Amino acid sequence: MSTALLMFVGFVGVTLVITYWASRRSSGANAFFAAGRQITAWQNGFAVAGDYMSAASFLGIAGMIAFQGYDGFMYSVGFLVAYLTVLLIVAEPLRNAGKYTMADVLAYRMKARPVRAMAALSTLTVSTFYMIAQMVGAGALVALLLKSSGISYEAAVIGVGILMIVYVVFGGMLATTWVQIIKAILLMGGTILLSIIVLGHFGFSLSAFFDAISHVTYHVTKDSVKTEVIQNFLQPGLRYKPPYGALDLISLGMALLLGTAGLPHILVRFYTVPDAKTARYSVVWAMVLIGTFYIMTTLLGFGAATIVGRDFITDNGGTNMSAPLLAQALGGNFFFAFISAIAFATILAVVAGLTISASTSFAHDFWTNVIHHGTERKPGEEVLVARVTAFVVGAIAITLAILLGSKANVAFLVGLAFAVAASANLPVIVLSLFWKRFNTAGAVCGLATGLAASLALILVSPSLMTIDPPTVTGAARHLFQHKPLFPLENPGIVSIPLGFLGAIMGALLSREPAAEAKFAELTVRANTGLGAEKASLH
Amino acid sequence: MTPDPNRKSPSDLTPSVGAATDIAPLGRTQPRPAHELTAAEEAQVTDWNKVAAMEEFRALLKAKLRFIAPATAFFAIYYFALPVLVGYAPELMGKKIFGAVNLAYLFALSQFVMAWVIAALYVRAAGRFDKMAEAILAKLKFK
Numbered sequence: 001m002s003t004a005l006l007m008f009v010g011f012v013g014v015t016l017v018i019t020y021w022a023s024r025r026s027s028g029a030n031a032f033f034a035a036g037r038q039i040t041a042w043q044n045g046f047a048v049a050g051d052y053m054s055a056a057s058f059l060g061i062a063g064m065i066a067f068q069g070y071d072g073f074m075y076s077v078g079f080l081v082a083y084l085t086v087l088l089i090v091a092e093p094l095r096n097a098g099k100y101t102m103a104d105v106l107a108y109r110m111k112a113r114p115v116r117a118m119a120a121l122s123t124l125t126v127s128t129f130y131m132i133a134q135m136v137g138a139g140a141l142v143a144l145l146l147k148s149s150g151i152s153y154e155a156a157v158i159g160v161g162i163l164m165i166v167y168v169v170f171g172g173m174l175a176t177t178w179v180q181i182i183k184a185i186l187l188m189g190g191t192i193l194l195s196i197i198v199l200g201h202f203g204f205s206l207s208a209f210f211d212a213i214s215h216v217t218y219h220v221t222k223d224s225v226k227t228e229v230i231q232n233f234l235q236p237g238l239r240y241k242p243p244y245g246a247l248d249l250i251s252l253g254m255a256l257l258l259g260t261a262g263l264p265h266i267l268v269r270f271y272t273v274p275d276a277k278t279a280r281y282s283v284v285w286a287m288v289l290i291g292t293f294y295i296m297t298t299l300l301g302f303g304a305a306t307i308v309g310r311d312f313i314t315d316n317g318g319t320n321m322s323a324p325l326l327a328q329a330l331g332g333n334f335f336f337a338f339i340s341a342i343a344f345a346t347i348l349a350v351v352a353g354l355t356i357s358a359s360t361s362f363a364h365d366f367w368t369n370v371i372h373h374g375t376e377r378k379p380g381e382e383v384l385v386a387r388v389t390a391f392v393v394g395a396i397a398i399t400l401a402i403l404l405g406s407k408a409n410v411a412f413l414v415g416l417a418f419a420v421a422a423s424a425n426l427p428v429i430v431l432s433l434f435w436k437r438f439n440t441a442g443a444v445c446g447l448a449t450g451l452a453a454s455l456a457l458i459l460v461s462p463s464l465m466t467i468d469p470p471t472v473t474g475a476a477r478h479l480f481q482h483k484p485l486f487p488l489e490n491p492g493i494v495s496i497p498l499g500f501l502g503a504i505m506g507a508l509l510s511r512e513p514a515a516e517a518k519f520a521e522l523t524v525r526a527n528t529g530l531g532a533e534k535a536s537l538h
Numbered sequence: 539m540t541p542d543p544n545r546k547s548p549s550d551l552t553p554s555v556g557a558a559t560d561i562a563p564l565g566r567t568q569p570r571p572a573h574e575l576t577a578a579e580e581a582q583v584t585d586w587n588k589v590a591a592m593e594e595f596r597a598l599l600k601a602k603l604r605f606i607a608p609a610t611a612f613f614a615i616y617y618f619a620l621p622v623l624v625g626y627a628p629e630l631m632g633k634k635i636f637g638a639v640n641l642a643y644l645f646a647l648s649q650f651v652m653a654w655v656i657a658a659l660y661v662r663a664a665g666r667f668d669k670m671a672e673a674i675l676a677k678l679k680f681k
Contacts (some may be wrong), residue, residue: 070642074621077649081617084653088606088660207637214638235632236624236642246625253621257614280664287657291650520590527598528671530584530678 003334004145007341011186012163015348018178019171030536032172032383033100033360037535039177039272045285048269050180051353052079052260052286053187053293054130055137055346056414061294062326063319065301067310069216069233071240072301074249076294078256083290085261085426087283092276093433093526094267099533101357102267102425103365106432109518110440113370118447120365122424123264125451126417127358128397130265131351133413135160135401137320138347143406144317145324145340153406161398164351168359168390172383173272176352183342183349188289190342194323195296197330198303210234213302218310233305244487252415255492259418262425265357274535300326351397359389407476412463412489416454419491423499424450431503433526436519438503439512446503453498457491460484589678598670605663609656616652620645 030036039047057079064072098104103119135157142156151159167175202209214232221227231238240249260266270279304313304322308329313322324343328336363386368376376382404410428446431438458464465480486494525531589595624631624642631642 070624070646073643073646074624077617077620077646081613081649081653084610084613084656087657088610210638232632232638234638234640234643235628237628240625246621249621249625250618253618257617277664277668280661284657284661287653291654295647295650521586523599524584524586524589524595527602527667528589528595528674530589530675 002146002337004337004340005151007337008142008146008344011182011341011345011348014182015163015167015175015179018182019167019175022171022175022178025174028380029100029383030533031174032386033271033356033364034268034533035173035177035272037272037274037533039282041273041278041281042285043177043181044269044273044278044282045289046184047177047180047272048266048282048286049289049293050182050184050187050346050349051265051269052290052350053184053346054134054350054414055141055343056133057294057297058187058191058346059137059141059320059323059343060414061297062300062304063313063322064239065233065298066304066308066313066322067319068239069213069231069302069305070236071238071249073298074240074252075256076297078253079260080287080291080294082257082260083283083287085257086266087280087287089433090261090267090429091270091279091283094429095270095273095276095279096527096529096532097522097525098271100268100271100364101361102262102264102429103361103369106428106443107365107369108522109432109438109515110443110512112374115440115443115447116365116369118444119425119428120361120370122420122447122451123361123365124358125455126264126420126425127354127361128393129413129420130417131354131358131393131397132400132404133410133417134347134351134354135397136404136406136408136410138344138351139401140406141320141340141343141347144321145343154402157401158398160348160351161394161401163348164355165391165394167348167352168355168394169387173268173356176349176356177269177272179352180349183345184289186342186345188293190339191293191296191300194303194327194330194335194339195299198299198307198326201303201307201330209302209306212306216305216310233302247493248488248490251488251490251493253492254496255415255418255422255490257422258426258496259420259422259492262421262429263417264361264421264425265353268357268360269353271533275532276529303330355390355393356386358393359386362386362389362393407474412458412461415463415490416458419454419458419495420451422450422492423454423495424448427496427500427503431500431507433522435507436516438507439510439515441510441512442503442505442507445506446499449502450495450499453495454491457486457495460486461489461491462487463489584678589674592674592677594670594674594677598667598674601670602667605660609660613652613656617649620649 025031061072061075064075094102094105097108102123103116106119107115138160139153139157142160143151143153146156167179199209202212213234215230216233217228217230219226220229237245240246270282273279273282300323304326308322308325313319313325316325324336324339327339363382367385368374368382424447427450428443431446432443462484464478465482465484466478467481467483468477623645631640631645633641635641635644
């Protein structure tokens with residue numbers, strides 16, 4: 001058994017013990033959906049960070065910086081600054097006025113059924129896309145990392161899928177939270193260690209480090225001619241090139257800044273703490289962790305570019321392997337196994353968070369509130385439905401990930417999740433909290449416009465619509481072989497204004513005195529915490 | 539012991555609910571404390587419009603707006619200045635400041651500091667908002 005596999009098994013063992021402990025402790029809806037609202041500020045901060053920093057960040061961003069230098073760092077900046085939107089605008093009102101899901105706040109003043117149905121659709125869309133991206137990545141990664149143990153892509157996908165189902169079905173939010181906390185501790189520890197070793201490699205001299213980055217050497221093969229390239233990796237523009245690069249950067253920035261505060265799996269985390277004040281401090285904890293982590297992504301990415309080199313990474317698994325290969329170059333096989341196990345923990349924690357937020361939304365918003373008009377027919381029904389949903393969601397994610405295969409181009413799905421969250425969810429959250437005149441028609445219209453606009457624009461963007469050269473075959477080929485109709489990779493710059501416009505137009509074209517009358521109630525609740533859900537394990 | 543007014547005749551010994559002879563009254567006679575009310579029950583006991591119209595509450599909203607609006611405007615402008623400058627003025631941003639470190643990298647790093655500073659300022663201001671909200675709840679006898 002290889003060291004990497006041993007560490008994987010160790011992590012899985014610990015998380016299963018936690019799941020068993022959580023399943024013994026928790027009963028009832030508050031416990032299952034919101035961990036009894038008894039998570040403390042630092043715990044929730046770590047859990048938010050663990051929920052948020054996906055494999056796409058750890059492996060993807062490090063890889064992007066290793067291959068495209070400075071432009072990859074733009075993601076890192078956006079991922080942190082986005083938490084100011086969460087902190088200043090969304091977290092506290094959400095905790096004060098809601099119960100289990102994002103839709104609790106959206107539907108507060110409105111007619112519950114249409115708004116919750118749309119919000120559940122949007123939540124399931126965001127969560128499913130995000131999850132498929134993680135599962136395909138996880139399968140490819142685990143298969144690659146455990147190559148020596150003979151574990152296939154399919155086996156890895158099924159393993160990850162079953163684990164996330166077990167965490168959520170048996171342990172609910174409490175187990176999910178602790179899996180995320182442990183993952184965040186491991187990820188921070190591993191990244192700090194790796195960063196220190198990178199700096200040590202340059203004799204702890206920042207100027208030597210940056211000097212090396214300013215002339216990175218690698219080879220490009222074009223028309224079977226191999227040419228050497230020497231590039232300054234601190235210079236912007238290696239990824240985002242004219243004519244549309246600048247617009248794409250701004251569009252990406254908008255999707256990150258507004259999308260984070262609309263990601264359902266992040267928002268539900270604020271229901272797990274006792275009150276709005278704790279929610280606030282947990283965002284601050286998360287910001288310290290997330291900021292520190294993303295600053296270090298430059299050390300990992302630039303470290304991989306200079307110490308390992310692009311050529312070697314390309315030959316040994318591609319961009320996503322930059323961080324693990326850096327660990328191998330600096331610390332040998334043991335460190336490689338350690339960093340690989342962290343990447344594995346990272347994926348598991350994120351997919352568990354996605355599964356529970358999708359199941360909660362289906363059970364609470366769709367089953368109880370849309371189908372059964374807001375009442376459980378028998379006690380415990382909502383939790384039971386959520387458990388069944390978690391199982392179904394997991395099965396769908398496993399099936400889709402296997403059908404798509406390890407070579408599928410899925411990176412755009414993460415971008416799509418952020419775009420939908422920013423274009424559909426955020427406008428409606430903000431307007432329902434701050435605009436008295438907002439109403440049911442506006443909320444439904446805003447969610448529908450944002451969702452449709454982001455999906456449509458992604459379909460015709462270069463991520464899915466590009467003419468591939470004949471050398472590209474199989475799943476790596478783009479879905480539509482056509483010149484892209486929309487030139488940007490990220491639809492945010494168009495779809496976010498459309499989402500706001502749809503919401504505002506819908507509201508202005510209809511009148512709903514009941515929704516306006518309840519504005520005072522929502523404002524008082526959101527700002528004073530009067531009548532907010534209390535902590536309890538029942 | 540005072541005679542029970544509900545008793546029809548002195549010979550009727552059936553104890554009535556709430557009579558002094560009962561060990562404990564059924565249910566709760568006092569209104570439940572605020573922390574035990576569900577949102578649905580409270581909807582009827584709190585006059586939300588009255589709270590919303592309270593001078594203290596309006597002052598709280600104003601104080602929040604006075605911090606959050608400028609802070610949001612500032613971080614949005616500061617943040618979008620980065621992609622705009624990097625996208626449209628790459629030569630300027632490529633200017634080397636310390637050794638190989640250029641303006642683009644320093645500006646990106648400064649975004650992290652900016653986010654942390656605004657978060658710290660907000661937490662300080664929010665302590666003040668908490669006190670204002672507590673005073674309102676105290677006045678409403680919820681605390």
